Amino acid sequence: MDTDFELQDFLPYLLNxxxxxxxxxxxxxYKERYGMLRTEWRALFHLGRYxxxxxxxIGQMARVHKTKISRAVAALEQKRFLTxxxxTQDRRHENLHLTKAGQAAFADICAAxxxxxxxxxxxxxxxEVATLKSCLSRIAGLETRNLPKTKNSN
Amino acid sequence: MDTDFELQDFLPYLLNxxxxxxxxxxxxxYKERYGMLRTEWRALFHLGRYxxxxxxxIGQMARVHKTKISRAVAALEQKRFLTxxxxTQDRRHENLHLTKAGQAAFADICAAxxxxxxxxxxxxxxxEVATLKSCLSRIAGLETRNLPKTKNSN
DNA sequence: GCTTGTTAGTTACAAAAACAACTAATATCT
DNA sequence: AGATATTAGTTGTTTTTGTAACTAACAAGC
Incomplete structure (x- = not known):
């Protein structure tokens, strides 16, 4: 009856x-101070950093579905953090860039x-830190892809 | 402008x-084969294991809010996985135990x-695995608690 | 030019999570 | 005993997520 299998040893559980x-x-x-959701913070980060x-x-880099990005961008725009x-070459694309306020928030949260x-x-x-981070990258599939494919490959 | 801070090095991001x-x-x-949600699988696990x-x-052991447990238990009951x-001493408490079907599902998913x-x-x-798991336990606060308290201490 | 296909992004609806308010049972205090 | 506080669990309401269907712009084939 699987008497020696502890949930604390199960990687997906531990990771979660x-x-x-x-x-x-x-x-x-980001939430308390700026009222941002996690996806908003991630989008802000990418714009601030790159x-x-x-x-x-942004969606590809941050591995986030396009609908979440769409909503995050709308929220950030409403908060006047980006425009x-x-x-002109392709009117489907829109270039997003941070406002002063957006840059300030980015710098602040980034420092934190x-x-x-x-x-x-x-x-x-x-x-230990080196091992931890490298294992996590591998598991996340950010480097060598060894895990079964996830649905998030948007 | 924090030009050398990569999100891939930020632990919360990597962990996520x-x-x-x-x-x-x-x-x-658990989802495809049994139509379970993650919380249901966790509850099932605890009942099967302990x-x-x-x-x-269950809520305390699995670190899950009581409303989520309540709904997970209701769902497992409806699936005839537990009763x-x-x-009698305290009619507020209810003892949950797996049915045969519940035990079978537990054994199956556990093996997987x-x-x-x-x-x-x-x-x-x-x-590396040892380091990884021990670091994760620490970060999760499952051992020595060094992190700021989370809201999930239900 | 006009159909067909693709791509960027949005919107609408369904599933799940978060949070607060609730009920019923028991414990405590006087 | 009777008022008050706690505790286990549930229910209802609001956010957030997931998924699919959609619009608008462009690209290709013919």
Missing amino acids: QAAEASGLAFQKH GALTAKE RQQM ARRFDDQITAQFTPQ | QAAEASGLAFQKH GALTAKE RQQM ARRFDDQITAQFTPQ
Whole structure:
């Protein structure tokens, strides 16, 4: 009756618990202070970090479905954190770029993210952190793809 | 402008991506085959693994809010995977235990979980797996609690 | 030019999650 | 005993997500 299989050893469970705990703790920096949802923060991050992008590009980089991006962009636009600009060559694409306020929010949250990350990793040795991050990347399929395909390949 | 901070290095992001990828891949074993939601699978697991429990106990062990447990239990009951039994000493508590069908589903999914876990961990060295799991436990707050408290302490 | 196909992004509707308010049973305090 | 507080679990309402269908712009074939 599988008497020695502990849920605490099951990777999807552990990953989920760790992701939830850290995600919930970090939320306050974008949710409490700016009323943003996680997808909004991710979109903001990509625009802040990589400059003007289209919605599609953000979706691909952040691995988020286009409908979520669409709504996140609309929300960020309403908060005056970004503006849209139709591209003349192809009017289907729209170039998104952050406003001053958007850039300020990005810088602020980004700094918080760094501190937050440092705070977690400080509990471990550099060696452990390196292993942790590399394993996570592999599992997430961000590097070598060894896992069964997910549905999120939008 | 934080030009060297990559989202791929930010732990909450990495954790979330890894959790989503692995969770999505494992879903098929409980969702496709049994039409269960993740919370249902977790509740089933706890009952299969630890014997009869009350809804509250499951919630505490699995770190899930009581409303989600309540609905998961109702769904499992409807699927004839468990039965309820009011306790006479305190009629507020109800003891939940799996039916034959529930036990069968548990055994089946559990075996799949083992295989799934083995498949992921096979990519890494035993040393790496040990580090990974211990770091995740720490971050999840399942052992030493070093992180800011989360809202989920129901 | 006109059909057919594709692509970027939006919208509408259904499923699931979050949160708050509730009921019923028991415990506590006086 | 009777008022008040707690506790286990449920229900209802609001957000957020997932999914599919849609619009508008462009591309290709003929």
